[in-house]
């Protein structure tokens with residue numbers, strides 16, 4: 001994504017695209033948000049038909065939550081306007097190949113041992129002892145070794161592992177399904193040629209064998225024949241304390257990771273690319289060389305991305321606040337875990353903003369409960385938001401489309417998810 005974004009946005013740069021073909025990409029990340037769809041078309045001009053042929057793309061209008069919370073066996077988290085805006089599901093490995101065709105860069109197929117940066121330039125040291133000096137690096141090497149001084153774990157999220165299986169294509173292709181199960185939840189991502197199933201769980205509470213057994217039971221109730229070998233993955237939920245040091249910009253899983261419940265990773269990567277493009281890359285492009293960068297602006301970029309990521313993680317963790325329609329060790333843990341994260345949250349801005357969004361969301365009829373009023377409610381909300389909070393964005397950063405957001409999420413998202421799970425606030429005495 002970064003190589004393509006730079007190719008198209010800054011054609012005057014000399015680019016090196018470095019990766020080690022013996023280290024595969026993670027191969028998951030098949031559900032997206034609408035911003036990724038818009039970016040993809042802007043960068044490549046590909047049409048839907050080509051994406052269907054090459055990447056087995058289907059359109060995603062929402063996430064369909066099943067068995068979450070105590071009250072509604074089903075609720076939707078839509079993209080807005082409902083039924084019009086959509087994102088894509090696509091085959092991750094095929095998308096990587098497609099994007100590569102639009103990249104204009106010198107390809108270097110080598111393992112990087114180290115990136116040594118003094119904040120002005122960086123030396124990339126390869127495993128064969130050769131090196132390369134550059135002005136700017138996007139470090140996209142996937143999950144880093146976690147270090148307390150550099151990374152902050154996101155404890156609001158109660159999961160850390162996934163079991164992935166593939167099945168045949170399914171008839172329901174309009175949304176990602178997110179089905180709460182006794183030990184976690186299962187994503188169902190429909191592609192044209194196959195369906196990806198991912199059981200997300202906590203491996204300190206359940207064993208891989210528990211998960212294989214329950215996924216098999218679930219697939220049986222769905223009438224899905226099991227195909228191929230299961231794939232087990234573990235993941236940390238974390239955010240980098242600093243994304244950019246003046247030369248090295250960490251992006252993707254290198255910079256942060258939160259479990260895939262809202263499919264936020266690729267979108268957050270895109271936000272990182274846009275922030276870097278807005279500043280400092282545009283400054284480098286216009287001056288024809290790397291100028292001295294202001295420490296103040298470096299700190300502002302870091303603060304913006306850090307705060308944005310913290311809000312994403314908090315919103316994802318919030319989904320677990322009311323448990324699910326299962327009485328099990330995992331759901332007891334997940335529910336109390338969010339309550340603990342909320343009571344221990346020391347960042348007053350996150351707490352106040354969260355409460356502000358939730359209070360606004362409470363005045364909205366939820367579409368599950370009042371579908372007829374929902375369209376009118378959306379209109380009045382957009383009007384109110386346009387007039388107020390939109391003004392507060394600083395000009396360094398990409399403007400959100402028509403809305404004020406908590407990370408990626410608007411008041412409408414708070415209304416659908418919060419009312420869908422029947423959120424009951426943590427008692428004020430404990431906050």
Ligand SMILES: Cc1cc2nc3c(=O)[nH]c(=O)nc-3n(C[C@H](O)[C@H](O)[C@H](O)COP(=O)(O)OP(=O)(O)OC[C@H]3O[C@@H](n4cnc5c(N)ncnc54)[C@H](O)[C@@H]3O)c2cc1C
Nearest residue numbers: 019020025026029030031112141142162252253260265266
């Ligand atoms: C179970 C699960 C489900 C997910 N679902 C979604 C989803 O639905 N939507 C979503 O947006 N995200 C999802 N994600 C997140 C997904 O992982 C990211 O969106 C994205 O794929 C990460 O890409 P990346 O390029 O940062 O890292 P990777 O895919 O890990 O790529 C790292 C690259 O760096 C190269 N590399 C690594 N080390 C070196 C080295 N030393 N030298 C040279 N090259 C190196 C490798 O060759 C590779 O090409 C999911 C994650 C998990 C675990």
